[in-house]
Amino acid sequence: LFTCIDHVAYACPDADEAAKFYIETFGWHEIHREENPDQGILEIMMAPAAELTPDMTQVQMISPISETSTTAKWLEKNNGRAGLHHMAWRVDDIDAVSATLRERGVRLLYDEPRVGTGGNRINFMHPKSGRGVLIELTQYPKN
Ligand code: CMX
Ligand code: CO
Numbered sequence: 704l705f706t707c708i709d710h711v712a713y714a715c716p717d718a719d720e721a722a723k724f725y726i727e728t729f730g731w732h733e734i735h736r737e738e739n740p741d742q743g744i745l746e747i748m749m750a751p752a753a754e755l756t757p758d759m760t761q762v763q764m765i766s767p768i769s770e771t772s773t774t775a776k777w778l779e780k781n782n783g784r785a786g787l788h789h790m791a792w793r794v795d796d797i798d799a800v801s802a803t804l805r806e807r808g809v810r811l812l813y814d815e816p817r818v819g820t821g822g823n824r825i826n827f828m829h830p831k832s833g834r835g836v837l838i839e840l841t842q843y844p845k846n
Contacts, residue, residue, distance in 0.1 A: 704800050709793035709841050710748065710761040714774050715785030718764035722747045725762065734761060741817060743772025748820065763791070763820070789827070791839035797824050800840060804828065816842070 715721045725731040726749075734755055735748040747764040755761070765788065767775035777788060794800045797816050805811060810829040819825030819841055828838040 704794055704796070704803070706793040706795065707758045708760045709791040709839075710763040711790045712763040712765055712788045712839075713785065714765050714777055714788035716766055716778060716783065718745045718747045718766035721764045721766075721785070722749055725749050725764075731762070735821060737820065738768055739819065740768075742774070742819070743767055743769035744774050746820060789837035789839050791825075791841045794840050794842050797826060797840050797842040801826060808832075816840075 713721060722733055722736075726733065729751075731749045731751055732753045733747060734750045736746065738745050744765045745768050749762045749764060750759055752759065765774055767778065769775065774788070778785075801811055801816070810832045812827040812829060816824035816826045819839075822844050824842045826840050828840070830837045832838075
């Protein structure tokens, strides 16, 4: 059911600046960027190669674009310090995975998946269910 770690997310006040650092210092590539008003963030997907290959793990740079976003709250609680924020597992069928996880007592944040990066369907396991780690589930659009 789980394919791979789709991305690890880094929350910071300025995702653009963080992406620039990865490009200039590590030679990474910007794969995708978008503003997600539902999540209140700017997100930039970075990868070690210019083309995303199946199963490649990305780094997602996120920064708040709204003061009320959960990412703004997270940064505030972290005294403005950037750091690792969540990891995301790529899944084939988020509805089936969610149902199984719920059966097993895992707390998911949303009743139904919401729209994430590139139109993916996403949900999150609460950090209390993820042993202290916020875990995202992400399903790519089926073509
Ligand atoms: N990683 C680990 N633990 C976290 C956490 C994180 N990113 N964010 C919060 N927590 C912990 C807190 O430390 C706190 O623990 P204690 O109760 O032990 O102190 C607890 O969770 C509650 O935290 P809070 O600061 O009171 O925050 P909220 O309950 O208001 O919100 C959460 C927490 C997870 C529900 C909220 O951040 C959320 O809805 N996240 C999902 C959406 C999201 O992260 N969007 C950005 C990324 C979008 C994307 O990747 O596409
Ligand atoms: Co994410």
